[in-house]
Structures are given as structure tokens and as C-alpha cells.
Amino acid sequence: MNFDVDRLVFTPDDVDLSRSPLAGHLDAETYVLGAFNPGLTRLPGGNLLMMVRVAEALRKPIRDGKVHAIRWEGEEGSAGRYVLDGWPLEHADTADPRKFLLQGNKWRVMALTSLSWLLPVELSPDGLEVVAVHYDRAVAPQGSWQCYGVEDARISRIDDHYWMTTCSVSPERHSTMLYSSENGLDWRFEDMVLDHQNKDMLIFEGKVDGRYWAQTRPLGDLYFAYPPDSEWRAGPSINLATSPDLLHWKPCRKPGIRPHAATVATARMGGGTPPIRTPRGWLSLWHGVEPHEIVGIYRTYWTILDAEDPSRTVATQHPPLLEASPALTRPLEDKMYVRDVVFTTGIAEHGGVYVVASGEADLACRITHIPKSVFA
Numbered sequence: 001m002n003f004d005v006d007r008l009v010f011t012p013d014d015v016d017l018s019r020s021p022l023a024g025h026l027d028a029e030t031y032v033l034g035a036f037n038p039g040l041t042r043l044p045g046g047n048l049l050m051m052v053r054v055a056e057a058l059r060k061p062i063r064d065g066k067v068h069a070i071r072w073e074g075e076e077g078s079a080g081r082y083v084l085d086g087w088p089l090e091h092a093d094t095a096d097p098r099k100f101l102l103q104g105n106k107w108r109v110m111a112l113t114s115l116s117w118l119l120p121v122e123l124s125p126d127g128l129e130v131v132a133v134h135y136d137r138a139v140a141p142q143g144s145w146q147c148y149g150v151e152d153a154r155i156s157r158i159d160d161h162y163w164m165t166t167c168s169v170s171p172e173r174h175s176t177m178l179y180s181s182e183n184g185l186d187w188r189f190e191d192m193v194l195d196h197q198n199k200d201m202l203i204f205e206g207k208v209d210g211r212y213w214a215q216t217r218p219l220g221d222l223y224f225a226y227p228p229d230s231e232w233r234a235g236p237s238i239n240l241a242t243s244p245d246l247l248h249w250k251p252c253r254k255p256g257i258r259p260h261a262a263t264v265a266t267a268r269m270g271g272g273t274p275p276i277r278t279p280r281g282w283l284s285l286w287h288g289v290e291p292h293e294i295v296g297i298y299r300t301y302w303t304i305l306d307a308e309d310p311s312r313t314v315a316t317q318h319p320p321l322l323e324a325s326p327a328l329t330r331p332l333e334d335k336m337y338v339r340d341v342v343f344t345t346g347i348a349e350h351g352g353v354y355v356v357a358s359g360e361a362d363l364a365c366r367i368t369h370i371p372k373s374v375f376a
Contacts, residue, residue, distance in 0.1 A: 001321060002048045005353075005369035006361060008328050009128060010035055012335060016133075021117050021140035022056055022119055025066060025082035026070065027290075033337070036359030038121070039153030040346020041162060041183045045129055048123040048348055050357055051153035051164065052365055053141070057114035058084075067092045067100055070115040071148060080141065089112070094226070096294050097337040100363065108203040111262060112169065116149035117141070120185060127348070127367045128354040135252040137185055145170050145192065151346055154345060155184075156203040156274040158212075161350045163246060166195070166354035174199045175328075176216075200238075200271040203246070204282060204310070212243045213310055215256060215284065217270040225362055233259040238271050238286060240311055254311035257286060257303055263318050265290045272300060273347040273356070283316045283346050283375055285321065285356065297340040299323050301359065304375060315375075322358065322368060329361050338362050 017023065022030060038050035061068045066086035069089035074080025093101040118139040122132040139150055146168035155164045162181040167174070176194035179187040191194040194201055197219040216239045223234040237259060240252040259266040266288035269323045275282035282305040290297040300322035306312040324342045338361055346357035353369040360366040 001319075001374070003368050003370055005128070005367070006325065008332075008364045009058045009123065009367045010038070010050065010052060010130060010365040011332060012363065014130070014133070016135070017056065017118065019135040019137055020054070020056060021083050022070070024113070026058075026084060028068075028084060029059040030070075031059050032054050034359070034361075035119070036249070036355045036362050036364060037152045037343055038365045039118075039155040039164060040127075040348055040355070040357040041155040041157050041184050042125075042348050043122070044160075045225070046125050048125065048127045048355065049155075049184050050121045050123060050346065050365060051155060052119045052121050053116050053151055053153065053359070054119050055149075055362075061113055062292060064090060065089055066243055067094060069111040069113065069148070072115070073147065075142040078142075082115070085111070096329060098295075101118075109115075112148055114149070115141075116151045116169075118150055118166065122185075123367075124176045126369075134185060138188070139166070139179065139187055139241070142189065145172050145175060147171075150177075152200070152345060153273055154200075154202050154271075156205045158182075158203070158205060158207070162313040162335045165203060167199050168192075173197075193247060193249060194206075197204075202271040202274040204275045206277055208242075208308065208310060211232065212246050214241050214243070214249065214276075215217070215239070215275065215286075216241050216251075216269040217247075229259055233261045233267070235259050236268050236270065237279075238269060252311060256311060257284070257313070257316075259288075260318070263288075265297075265318075265320070266301070267276050267283055267291050268296065271343040275305060275310070276347060276349075276370055277307070278304065278372075278375060280304045280375065282310055283347075287343055289321070292340065295338050295341065300342055300344040302375065311355070321370070321374075324361060325366075328366060329340075329363060332363060335363060336361060341365065 120134040148169040238257040268289040299320035303316040
């Protein structure tokens with residue numbers, strides 16, 4: 001679908017790496033591989049806030065016969081330091097620009113070509129102009145469980161309190177962390193809330209029957225088949241969980257949003273924006289992936305979930321809501337390293353439209369105004 005307001009509002013050129021958490025730690029040049037996948041919320045004063053994932057990468061990761069990655073090192077709660085690790089190049093598969101696989105293991109083992117941290121970027125109320133960039137409030141690794149970075153914030157505002165989930169990457173686990181804030185700018189680490197390889201955790205912006213709800217997306221290498229005539233396809237799906245306190249989560253027995261057998265565009269899928277209340281129920285924007293080359297084609301879809309039973313779908317559509325836009329990234333052509341990717345991560349109301357924030361091409365932050373009537 002095409003929308004009247006659809007533009008990039010923050011790109012790698014807008015990041016000042018002299019103010020990065022990594023500044024001064026490494027004897028190597030870094031650059032911004034991407035400034036993308038922004039969590040979004042409205043601040044008490046009316047402006048919007050994006051928590052932008054800044055993927056900071058080595059300018060020359062391959063040298064002296066090794067491929068290198070950045071890692072945070074230190075004790076939990078300490079300032080820590082950033083160091084470089086190198087692996088023999090002959091043991092690494094570097095086909096994917098975002099990561100490299102270490103060969104010779106009995107299971108997939110990989111390292112990243114960048115380390116991610118979160119940068120708060122304040123926007124005008126309509127999300128179209130940058131008001132301030134808050135480097136002093138950046139969220140960076142602070143424990144061994146996120147030594148390879150903090151990724152893909154999702155922000156939910158519940159009863160005037162802000163909750164942010166992030167994905168933390170380390171050799172220990174690939175897990176979900178919870179942060180909280182009273183003003184949407186100053187974030188306090190709460191705890192680890194989901195364990196290994198459960199990504200894209202989105203907390204509903206409101207309770208259902210007195211409990212907190214969330215969408216999750218567990219990953220794995222083995223899925224059991226649906227019957228041959230089923231409308232569903234086996235694979236990663238968007239599951240549901242409930243909690244009395246946002247820290248302890250119980251999976252729901254009923255399934256959530258599942259990949260549909262009628263389209264290859266959801267061969268892989270996961271949550272996008274925290275579900276928000278609408279007159280029809282909970283509006284959930286999520287991503288579906290069509291297999292293509294190494295990365296795949298990422299598109300944004302929508303589903304409305306029942307207000308009292310979020311396991312029940314009220315409405316959805318197979319055609320995508322958003323697709324990657326080459327016209328938007330054409331001025332950044334020299335920085336492109338993946339294509340056909342839009343990854344929606346934030347939503348806020350603004351009059352008769354939803355301000356929707358997405359990562360475009362794993363490179364920049366895209367803001368789209370989508371009329372509420374689209375989901376009526």
C-alpha cells in the first residue's frame with residue numbers, strides 16, 4: 001500500500017560516533033552499519049521518542065588472516081570495556097554481511113559483524129522532524145549476557161509507565177531483557193524475562209482481565225508438521241504469554257498468529273509493534289518473510305486480536321501493509337548491504353493516523369503515517 005506520508009527520518013549519517021559508548025575503546029576504525037529498527041513511544045510532553053538500534057561495525061573486520069568482532073567485557077554493573085576477537089578466516093563463512101558463521105561445529109555458531117546499542121532520538125509530535133538526540137541516555141551492554149549487543153527495542157506505555165523489551169546477544173544465550181522508565185528517556189534495567197532464542201517480545205499496551213499480555217517468538221531448528229490439508233504451515237510463529245508483574249511469564253496454551261499455508265510470504269514471521277487498543281480489538285503489526293537469497297524479503301502485515309481473548313483473530317489480510325521502498329533508500333545507495341527489508345517496530349497515535357516506525361533495509365529509520373481507517 002502507498003501512503004501520503006512515508007519517509008526516512010534518521011540515517012547512519014545522523015549518528016555522531018564520537019559520542020558512542022564504544023568511543024575510545026578500540027584501536028580500530030568503526031562506522032555505522034545501520035541506524036534502524038526503532039522502538040517508538042510518546043513522551044509526557046507530546047513529542048515522540050525513537051530508541052534507535054545503532055549497529056556499530058569495524059571498518060576493516062578482516063585483517064592479518066582473521067575476521068574480527070566487537071565484544072563487551074566486564075563484570076555486571078561495571079563500566080566494562082570493548083575488545084576485539086579474531087577468528088581464522090578459513091574457518092568463517094562471511095556470505096551474510098550481518099554476521100559470519102564459524103564452521104566445523106556440530107551446530108550453527110556465529111558472530112556478528114557489528115555491536116548494537118540503543119540511541120534515544122526525540123521527534124516532533126508527528127514523528128517527521130528530529131528534535132534532539134540523547135547520547136547521554138544511550139542503552140549499551142552492561143553484562144556478559146549482552147556482550148555482543150543490545151538490539152531491537154519495543155516500547156509499551158501502560159498506566160503512564162514505560163516498559164521496553166530488547167534482545168540481548170551473547171554466547172550464554174539469545175534472550176529478552178526488560179527495562180522500565182517513568183519518563184520514557186531514562187531507562188532502568190529490570191531483569192532477563194525470556195530465555196534462549198525467544199525474540200520479538202511485545203508487551204500489550206494495557207491489561208486483559210487484570211493481567212499483562214505479550215507476544216513472543218521462540219525459535220528452533222525442529223517443528224512438527226500440521227496435517228497436509230491444514231491452513232497453517234509449520235515454523236516460527238507469534239505466541240502469547242501472560243504475567244502478573246511483567247517479570248514472570250507463562251506461555252498461553254492457545255496459539256497466537258501462525259504462518260499461513262496460502263502464502264510463502266510468511267514462511268518465517270515475528271512480532272513488530274506492541275499491540276495497541278482499537279475499537280475492534282488489539283491491533284498488531286508483524287513481519288512476514290518470503291525466502292529469497294540469503295536474507296529474504298521482509299514485509300509488514302496486520303492482524304486485529306479480540307479485546308478479551310487475544311488468541312482469537314478478529315481480522316487480518318494476506319496483502320502486505322508495508323513493503324521495502326527502494327525510492328527511500330536511493331540517496332543511501334552507497335551504504336546499502338541488504339535489500340527488500342522493512343522491519344516495523346513502533347506505533348503511536350496522532351489524530352486520525354498511526355505513526356508507524358520501521359527499520360528500512362537494516363539501514364535507516366522510516367516513519368509512515370497510516371490512516372486509522374485502514375483497520376476499520
